[in-house]
Amino acid sequence: MGARKGPMEGRETGTLGKLMALLDLVTHADGPMRFTDILAVAGQPRGTLHRQLVHLSEEGLLEVDDDGRYLPGLRLLDLASRSWARNEFRLVAEPHLTALQKLTGETVHLGVLRGTSIIYLDKVEGQQSVRMYSQIGNASPIYCTGVGKAALSILPQARLEALLAELEFQRFTPSTHTAETLVAEMDDIRHEGCAFDREEHEVGIRCVAAPIWSDNLSFIGGVSVTGPAYRLTMERLEEWSTPVRQSAQDIMRDMRIGLGPRR
Amino acid sequence: MGARKGPMEGRETGTLGKLMALLDLVTHADGPMRFTDILAVAGQPRGTLHRQLVHLSEEGLLEVDDDGRYLPGLRLLDLASRSWARNEFRLVAEPHLTALQKLTGETVHLGVLRGTSIIYLDKVEGQQSVRMYSQIGNASPIYCTGVGKAALSILPQARLEALLAELEFQRFTPSTHTAETLVAEMDDIRHEGCAFDREEHEVGIRCVAAPIWSDNLSFIGGVSVTGPAYRLTMERLEEWSTPVRQSAQDIMRDMRIGLGPRR
DNA sequence: TCATGTATTCCATTATTTGGAACTTAATTT
DNA sequence: AAATTAAGTTCCAAATAATGGAATACATGA
Structure with a gap:
């Protein structure tokens, strides 16, 4: 296949790149790893x-437990809490998320497109089930989440195709999209101004999402309302598409004010 | 003052250390920084x-906005969410935090000693005021928080002195400790098995905390109940010191089970 | 004790980072 | 519009740090 040396050939981050790849490896593992475990998969001497x-x-990016095993370090928490606290998109969106949660009574998510994933930036639940923070920061697939599909729908054709070429479609439920069905749905989403997740990522979970974007498309995200299928019938979902779209509009308006006249 | 070249002379992390120092600089700033801003303070050519x-x-550790200014990147969020989700201390403690919150009706915090700070790992609020995630990941001073003082109280004398030598005491409120008053309170805390924060960090906020530690002191943390002074009278705080200490005990018991027999 | 698996240190070689200066681009003034 | 100043980017020989194979130390258990 192709003569290129490998994927991501453009990335040249020297020493840092190698270290971050290793950090990812340990961080994404299921549990603490011993030196030998890492040696087996890291492909380094x-x-x-x-x-x-x-x-x-x-540096505190990893920690070593009493048994000498490596796991993600707490320095990451400190760094991330600042990244999160200062994120302007999140700050601007927050009141609108809360309002949307109150209106619908269901869980509201805010996500942003990053590479080929959606990263969740915030979440507002109703009967706060104590599970705070969870989900936030998680990278989720773009092709089977409401926010992901909404984000895709406003990409210009060229960028959409480039992104689709990088995707690997994994089947999570019987309704999960393939490349073909996803492309087929794009026009509907563009036409409606919102995307529905019909149990495509998790059985029994539905959602409706609307896209949010900056004028120059330097960033793209979305807001969604999510809940169990028995409460969120498709009729109910249609009903809520209006307030969801409205929230997205409001957030976009406030962001423009927040940013002020460009330069 | 002393002939050593600088603080933290032992740290030799080469290229990574320099890059992390820079990342910290940008991450801890008040807002986005332009190249020249950073140049002025980074002391690099x-x-x-x-x-x-x-x-x-x-690498996604920083991001560049439309105006070319640098700010913390979202890659940090993804990394941190895994660090948090897999933290065993937090997982074990969670049900006990919830129970303690229900019993007292006030906010419960879980923190861990890291260097000369307390890093908050979890927080359970009553009337969930929507501000999830906030506080979690934050590094707070050790000498004027309940959890911090509780953690200090179980350090062996040598380690305590070494740590105190590194501290700089900042006066947050009229009641904030100085080095002397802090040392003076240590015996009380050790005797009582819990530490009180009598509006030492923030006026109008009180708290009671109990320490949590592993057998070999490879890690030290604490659990606390926090609230406004008008509700949390000192009598009420004394009352709750018992369940707080009990929670700490329960968490320690469960951690030993969770970790299994050492090797 | 010895055997075995595991982790750490060593150091000549190799690759990356460094930093001053030259260069490009954008913004501001005349 | 041209000139001036500021801001950001690229270049490359020298300095520094990372590399990796092999030797060494450490832990565990027969």
């Missing part, structure tokens, strides 16, 4: 890997 | 700084 792990640990 | 910023941005 012993000496190199050892020094890299020591450096990451000394 | 133009060429070097530029490449570092490009590398951090390509």
Whole structure:
């Protein structure tokens, strides 16, 4: 296949890139990893890997438990809490998310397109079930979430195709899209101004989402209302598409004010 | 003062250390920074700084807005959400935090000692005021928070002194401790098994906290109940010191089970 | 004790980072 | 519009840090 050396050939971040790849590896694992476990999958020589792990640990990006196993470090929490607290999109959207939650009584999400994933930036639940923070920061597939499909719908054709080419479609439920059915639905979404998730990511969960974007498309996201299928019938979902679209509009309006005249 | 080259001389993390220092600088700033702003404070030559910023941005640790200003990147959120979701201390403690919140009706915090700060790992509020995630991940001073003082109280003398030597005492309220008054209170805390925050960090906020530690002191943290002074009279706080201490005990018991027999 | 799996250190070689200066681009003034 | 100043980017020889194979230390259990 192709003569290129590998995927992501453009990325040249030197030492940092290698260290971040390793950090990702350990962070995305199911549990703590011993040195040998990492050695088996990291494809680095012993000496190199050892020094890299020591450096990451000394910086607090990884931690070593009493058994010498490596796991994600708490320094990441501190860094992320600042990233989150200062995110302008989230700050502007917050009151609208709360209002939408009160109106519908269901869970409201705010997400943003990053690469080929949706990253959730905020979540407002009704009967606060104590599970705060969860979900926030999670990277979810773009092709089977409401926010993801809404985001796709406003991409210009070229960028859409480029993105689709990078996707791998995994089947989560019987309704999960394939490349073909996803493309087929795009026109509907563009026409309606909102996207429905009909149990495409998780059985028993439905959602309606509307896109949010900046004038120059330098960023694209969305807002959604999510809930169990027994409460969120398709009729109810249609009904709520109006307030969801309205929320998206309101957030966009406030962002323009917030940013002021460009320069 | 002393002949050492600088603080943290032991840390030798090469390229990573320099990049993380830069990441911290931008992340801890009040707002987005332009290249020149960073240049003025980073103490790095133009060429070097530029490449570092490009590398951090390509990895998603920083982002560049439409005006070319740098701010914390969302990659941090993804990394942190995994660090948080998998944190064993937090997972074990969670049901106990919820129980304690229900019993007292006030806000419950879980924190862990990291260096000279307390990092908050979880928070359970009553009338969930929608402000989820906030506070979690925040690094707070050790000498004027309940959890911080509780953690200090179980440190062995040598480690306590080493830590105190590194602290700079900032006066947040009229009741904030100085080095002397803090040391003086230690015996009380050790005797009582819990620490009170008598509006030492924020006027109008009181709290009672109990320490949590592992057998070998490889980790130290605490649990606390926090609330407004008008509700949390000192009598009420004394009353709740019992369930708080009990929660700490329960969490420690469950952690030992969770970790299993050491090896 | 010895055997075995695991983690750490060493150091000559190799690759990356460094930083001053030259260059490009954008914004501001005359 | 041209000139001036400021802001950001690129270049490349020298300095520095990362690499990786092999030797060494450490832990565990027969």
